[in-house]
Amino acid sequence: MKNNQILKYIILPLLILSSCTIKEEPPLADKDLIYQDVTAKKAVLDGVYALMIDFPAYKQGYHDTKQTHSGILNSKQSAQRTTFGSLNMDPTFSGLDNSWNSYYSAVFRLNQFLYDVPLTEESTDSERDLIGNAHFLRAFQYFHIVRSWGDVPLVTSPTSEETIHNAKSSKSDVYKQIIADLNVAIDNMSEAGIAPGYPSVHAAEFLLAKVYMWIASAEDSGEEEMLISGIPFETDTTTNVELTYWQSAKAHADKVYGMYSLVPNYNTLFDAKEGNQTSESIFELNFNSEVAQVSYTAIFTPNNYTKGLNNYGRIVVNPEVYTKHINTHPTDPRFINNYLSEYIGYARDQATGEVVESQWPTVMRIHTENRLTLRENQVGSGYGNLTKHIIKDRDQTTLDSPQGFIIYRYADLLLMLAEIENELGNSSQGEVYLNEVLERARNSAETPSFEPEGVNGLSQEELRERIYNEREFELIGEGEDWYEARRRGFAFFTSHVIEPHNNFIYFNENIDVLFNTTRKGMLLPIPLNEITNNQKMTSADQNFGY
Template sequence: MQKTVKQLFVLITLIFLISCSNNLEEEPRGKVNDPESIYKQYANLEATVMAMYAGIRGDANWSRGFATSAYMTTMFGADDLTTQIGGNKGEFREFDSFNKSANNGAMMNLWRGCYNAILNANEVIEYSYLTIGDQDEINNLLGQAYFVRAFSYFYLVRTWGRIPLYTSAKTLPTDISLSDVEDVYEVMIDDLLQAENFLPSTQSLLGLPSQGAAKALLSEVYLTQAGWPLNVQSSYRLAADKAKEVIDNKGIYGYDLLPDFASLWLRNFDNSSESIFSLQYDNSDGANAFHITGKASMPEGEENGWDDFFVELNFFNEFPEGARKNATFRTNFLTSDGNTVHYTNSATKHPYYAKFRDGAVDESNPSTATFFNNAAYMLIRYAEVLLIYAEAQARADSSPNSSAYDALNQVRVRAGLTPLSGLGTDEFIEAVIDEKGWELAGEGQRWYDLIRTEKVAEVINSRSIEEQVKVIGSTGTDNYYAPIPESEILLNPNLGN
């Protein structure tokens, strides 16, 4: 959403509902004591919704939310992310080497951001009936709460498996145990069906989820439910049908592919027709800014970056040549003394992501890049829906139809690749999964596709021997999930069971 005077409510609500502590044990001190008087006012309900987004954004907080590369820590097992062998990247390396620790502090960004959003969403869902005002506007806020709660649980359940499941504003965080994965999916699916009913087809403010966003997210929830670990095969049909609803109604929702892939990563094209749900970062003083664009994804030795993340060599080498590859990766670095260094001669000997530079980097002098940026960070986009449909339809019908080919080929043609045809079912599905990996490279989604399709070991076995970070732990399903944070177990021993 665009920042307006509503942002004044964000800090008020964060102080009111969420304590300054990063740990969930502090939440009871901030719970609403008199919801009837508080939520009677529409402005307070709206403020809680603003706080919900602030939680997942990670406003003014380096240890919570999606604003920094730390949120991707648990996703470093995928082949589209790796990090440097030295320096302060140990927490990334734990997951990159499959040697995960329950004391990993960086993985807490995802945990805290999602749960802070959930706790605020619960307030809206539980108490919106008390609010006096235009019912359509109240329903819109309620729909947003259902969407964000499902969105947050989707990241949590795919990352940790069995997790604490808060669905009531009256539940104390210390009074809850871990819930089974299937129970979390039941809540997410119900939430998104509710969101479909309450959300409008379009929103007047940027960044707010619409009915189409709820359908898009639900299609991916169904697709994931059909794979590991639940393997609910019937959900492939549900995923295909829900994605098709988005595709068939793209004109109503305002969705479409941008003609040029490279434009997706330019600030002038933030919140384009391809963006289905994006977090809005627009405070350029650095407090509430986006910190992935800029130094985080730049080489330290050549461009004075931070070396947080870059791409594995095998993934880069297998990436199809063309316009999309050129826009996705940066292979030459301009040093402060005016020399150009090819990645093969760089300190890490890896290509880096070009996606995350615009708005924070002066390409005539990259060494002056900032570590914050005004950005709309896309977390769901239309290309992904096309690929979800293509895979789900082929699996549901045991054969790709013409619509599935069309969905896949829309993405391929935009990438500068030739359309595919005449593939066997397994070949088609493999092509879609590969395409999704290339299309969404570095966007934090590859890991989740690898685990739901149980392809982690296959991918890791083909890892280049030149990778600096070595795999030392199991790549089997026993090591797919991140460990429940030790700090949370100490606060609530029930989470250790």
């Protein structure tokens, strides 16, 4: 009975949807029973992680919205490719509702948890760790929300019928809350994490460095729409000197350096057996058949790639991205693991009903003149699949996979440090960090490759460009593509994403769609249901272009 009550609290304090406006019901069971010990409190917090691997989030919804609207990846489905795949997201798209609701559902649960389990002088170390974890997760949710939508409702207390409708807060206020949450997380999370596989205090330091990088990049863009005003500067506790945003990013990233390590072989990172919770993983979500009968891998795996013949396989890599990588590093060992460009698929024998190997290989014509001959019904042949996320067991007949989704890993930290040092005028030190990533890439083949070559003596602008490209090559499809493409402002997004796509040498109007060239693609639209049902929002609150 006790366990059922706890489970009921995790799964059911769920969401009443007044169309799309979310509210949480009051707790459904006695508070003292729910929070009777540390194990029970952890079980409640685990409910937030359960939301994050659910359908609207990292199981599918995140990828359908963020990945295919990134400008880096796209969709084989015509309806998706011609709307958000072309940077023309529809405010009525159900997946947008799901995404918005998923983030705020997690926020509302965390608000309730932090209200019910306050930090006090009597809090034990285990309780402090849980509370710090909750602050980390709330910061994580809001960091996604504010970067995706800009000015948004900021809710930090339990939600009731009386407080369900919330006006938008400025993105500056949201960033202040994110920073405050992460500082509480850093003060209370442990180095080991609340249990194996959970984020540690180093993950909070990592995320705070990423937050300051975003603020610094927005300031450097010189674009008014990007600016985040009023964020207080940190002070160096040793020298009592005020830090710039880039210096704050460095201060927090430096604390993470050396706390993790690159795995020797890049290509094992995404193996369903060897790739979970490695020495490189900073923050990772675990998928298994017990909690996720359909894994996120199903939407990246081509339909006929496994013997189940039932994968969704719709998320693919835009051809100019694939082409840039192969033209830059033709023998990069990461290339094989990143992109699927040819394979022998499976088919069902019409006479016997058995699943057998196809007579002909599936060949993607991505970066040659042959792409220009493809017709509308051959769209799948014009794009590469992202190998790192596909189901690895080709004998499999189900849609589940034990492969975890790595949200943040150490290579990202090294690339962050490379950029931070470069922006602070320390290009030579930036090259040191970048070379760590490139060296691992070279050594990720049976016979070490000469590519990607290390860097030495680049100018600040040359290194800035190289870091951007290497971040794309290393981390493509791992969830930060949408943000990294936009972090430096609209001019950068136009020159590095929109124009290379629209001017791609093998652009085929039968299978490709032009990207929208206005600022519209810099933010997602607020779901129309939210504007309609939230009494403190009007159509004037909608983002530009929608």
